Amino acid sequence: MEINVFETKEAMGKAAAQYAASALRQSLSERGEANLIVATGASQLKMLENLVKEPGLQWRNVHIFHLDEYLGMDDSHPASFCKYLRERFEQKLSEPPAAFYYINGMAPDPWEECRRVGEIIEKRPIDVACIGIGENGHLAFNDPPADFDVEDPLIVIELDEACRKQQLGEGWFNSLEEAPNTAITMSVNQIMKSKMIVVTCPDERKAEAVKNAVKGEITNMCPASKLQEHPNCTLFLDKPAASLL
Secondary structure (H helix, E strand, O other): OEEEEEOOHHHHHHHHHHHHHHHHHHHHHHHOOEEEEEOOOHHHHHHHHHHOOOOOOOHHHEEEEEOEEEOOOOOOOOOOHHHHHHHHOHHHOOOOOOEEEOOOOOOOOHHHHHHHHHHHHHOOOOOEEEEOOOOOOOEOOEOOOOOOOOOOOEEEEEOOHHHHHHHHHOOOOOOHHHOOOEEEEEOHHHHHOOOEEEEEEOOHHHHHHHHHHHHOOOEOOEHHHHHHHOOOEEEEEEOOOOOOO
């Protein structure tokens, strides 16, 4: 696990985007296509803002996967991750991507939606996964104690209170009661199958989780600690997030 620390969120986001873009260019050069996972939340804002500006990326040959989504949330809701990615990422690309595989939080059968997207991603091994780490140490919406054994690419999970409080604290909801209790998320094992993982994680509120992920034992009580086992995982942190390392 490689760790890079930056003075500002802006520098962190730019460096993470450049790193991810370089790997995408290599895949595009070698195979003529690339497969990418993108995450949401406050931690990803600067990275995505810079990734859409990276030159020389043939987005028309990039297949993009959505990491997680709340259940029962329409994609017009301000907290919808589909809305976030559509407005902050997809619509700002220089050209339409080959495909953008959104998770439908309003699907009548959530497990069928998991199977639908899962069948697609199993045919498209991921080149680059751009993700964050939650305040509770979660990866995607795999809150502690995360299931390290499930092999399904996507699963339906219950969100813990710490996760929901983070979403409230970041301003996505007006009250804890508004924050959904369930979501569809990529499993830990699916994330770990990515050829490269780029972790962007700013803010002092993430410092404890970062410390546990990097220096703690590998445990499902800190799901991000699993990243220690990945052969090509790079962290991009600002100084507050790295303050306990």
